[in-house]
Amino acid sequence: MxxxxxxxxxxxxxxxxxxxxxxxxxxxxxxxxAPNNGKGEIIEHKGQQYYSNIGQSFTEDNYFWSRPSAVGYNAAGSGGSNKGPSNEEYLTEVQTRIDTFLVHNPEITKSEIPVDMVTASGSGLDPHISVQAAKVQIKRIAKIRNVDVRKLEQLIAEHTDKPLAGLFGPEKINVLKLNIALDKLSE
CATH class of the missing domain: 1.20.5 (Single alpha-helices involved in coiled-coils or other helix-helix interfaces)
Structure with a gap:
């Protein structure tokens, strides 16, 4: 023993x-x-502070929409919905998001909606969207803000983060930084 x-x-x-x-x-x-001693990158905009590494809710038509959150963008409790792709409640929720997106973006079809615009990430706090998700929103924003489409395409290109070491992960865009640049463009 x-x-x-x-x-x-x-x-x-x-x-x-x-x-x-x-x-x-x-x-x-x-x-x-690391920047800010590992506490995350803090960005000040219009008198408020935001963490750039935590998803923010953008649902106004004059902004690029953020990825949906299963936790209401509450950083205190990150997590996914844990509902599978055959769960009726989940499918209804996704269909509602699709319908809402199509109402606000009538120039596109259902098949053109990137998956990250209608499904939440695993953490529910993803601050990024895909390049495609930003591009499908260009016409709506250009019309509302009266901005040339080419300027918005250039803004997206400037704020696209490339894959790590050019190999790992997809290209992505931080929605908060993109929308702050959009506000500065309109000033």
């Missing part, structure tokens, strides 16, 4: 020291070299 208990106690103590002290301190130390 002594042969098994002592090694187990030693292993538990080593794991507690490593995972409760050394590892958190190492992550905290690395974060000190």
């Amino acid at each position: 002594k042969k098994h208990i002592l090694p187990a106690i030693k292993l538990t103590a080593v794991n507690i020291v490593f995972f409760a002290v050394i590892y958190p301190l190492a992550v905290w130390g690395i974060a000190q070299f």
